[in-house]
Amino acid sequence: MRRSRLRDAEALSPFMIGMLALSLAILFVPLGIIILLSFNTSPYGTFPFQGTLKWYGALFTDSGLLGPTWLSVELSFLVAVSAAVFGTMAAVWLDRRASKIAGTLFRAALLSAITVPWLILGLAMLLVMNAIGIGRSLFAIYLGLLATVLPYVVFIVAARLNALDRDLDFAARSLGASPIISFLRVSAPLILPSIISGTLIAFMVSFNNFLIQYFLAPFGVQTLPLKIYTLIRVGYLPDLNALATLIVGITCLFIAILHRLGLRNAGLPGGAAL
């Protein structure tokens, strides 16, 4: 996606190229600085630069970051896997079974879950959770995040399903496969890359989502974004930089996988959320 954008940019004016370079710099220079500082001895980000791995050591021994990180990872994993299952089912329904009206309404609902600001969504979810007696709880966060990430999986998988030749299913049926066997043996292997893409994106969106977590977390429970938020207000040590560097690394890995799986062609609405 990024490569083709650059190629388009070459045809544009130097001004456009300058703007592009500037925005990329705004995105990547701070990341570079954080990575650099995570290897710097000084706890206050001062120079001269002296290489060290002690913040990584600290991260894994006596920082308070590991607990929230694992909570976030576990929560997001659960959310992503649930989103993969329910999202794929919804995508199959949307592409194969839904009537025109039902399909359009469902799409609109999913789209609004992407476009309505998370601030509003979080607030609304808190009200609903309180009303139905779930209140602020881990389960509430799970439900909230699931609702937030589900559209990504549904849209990515449905786009792939839609691109599949319908005759493949007919062919399998005529050869003796029941609808379920046909799905498992023919459709599922062919949409698997899109399911994996959707799951990775669901994981990242869920992991990142401060607002939903902020509104729905019970007092005393801290996911990583909530923990970082508190730390930023009281001052923090470079072990956070070390954690950030690790997360950037893992994200790069995810993006590499997504690239391999051909997400570029998935036709995700609001793909900018990446």
Added chain:
Amino acid sequence: MTGREDGLTITAVGKDFGPVQVLKDVSLSVPRGEFHTLLGPSGSGKTTLLKIVAGFTPAARGSVTLAGRVITDMPPEHRNIGVVFQHYALFPHMTVAENIGFGLKMRGVAKAERASRVEEVLRLVRMADFGQRKPAALSGGQQQRVALARALVIKPQLLLLDEPLSALDRKVRQEVREELKRIQAETGVTTVMVTHDQEEALFLADRVLVLEGGALRQQGAPTDIYSHPADEFVAGFLGAINLLAVTAQGQSLRLGNQTFAPPAELAEALAKANPGAALQLAVRPEQILVQPGAALPGQLGGRLIATEFGGPVVTLRVEVEGQAVSVLSLSPDVLAAGPWEIGMPVCLVIRGGRLLP
């Protein structure tokens, strides 16, 4: 058991999409072992009819019987019908052998037997060395052979093909077409193939069924349906044809101010026609003989308007009493009879045709 009960019978099958009646109570039967082609223009309901037979879409009315069983409401996986699709529909994640073995696997055929039957059918379609390839590594013609093998390996009671050749280029289409005819004869499988290519339909079929606007217009042997189209639509759809406005006059026909002798095959139809009735004479360009010179008694006289050289054949355009007539002859015959000059008088002999009301 007679062949008819063994084959496919469709009785008054109808289908609507919203307010549009896409199939209007179509009835037909295909005796066991025969090859029928379903011919019709785009949107005439050919695919819809095939999908109803295969079980991919339900019929709104009517019934479908295969080999004596009513299959109207049976799911496709129980029908034992082989289907070949226009765009092959091979499973892209499976090898050729896995594609072909799929139907056998679904039937619980053991691995060893599966392998030998796959090999056998690959030989039948002349693709013996390609078992381990993925479909993407095959040409269109090869993919369609594999698709045919996949449909045949389950020993279906019926083979359905929906425009199987139309995605192939001309030369490959010819090749696969001949293969298809050979394989159908070798296996003896009852076959219905959809096409909108009239030449293909005539070449392949034991019988041609012409569908238009969701209704069967005519069915018959290729020669029959070509030479004796039931109406103007069928006549025009099966190839170029002259439709001449004539009137019956005893045992002769009148065209404008000229009277001419109709071909012998029209005698019966003429005897039944009211004297003086306005009729249409449908006659194919190759059913007319043309010579330079004035008309003798019983012939039609006209004026040469144009000659169109088409390699082995030449089309001569002639104007007769204000009506345009196309005549098709073999090039050597035309050259031997020449020279031809635009505007010269020519005479025509009508050797065949059909009277339409």
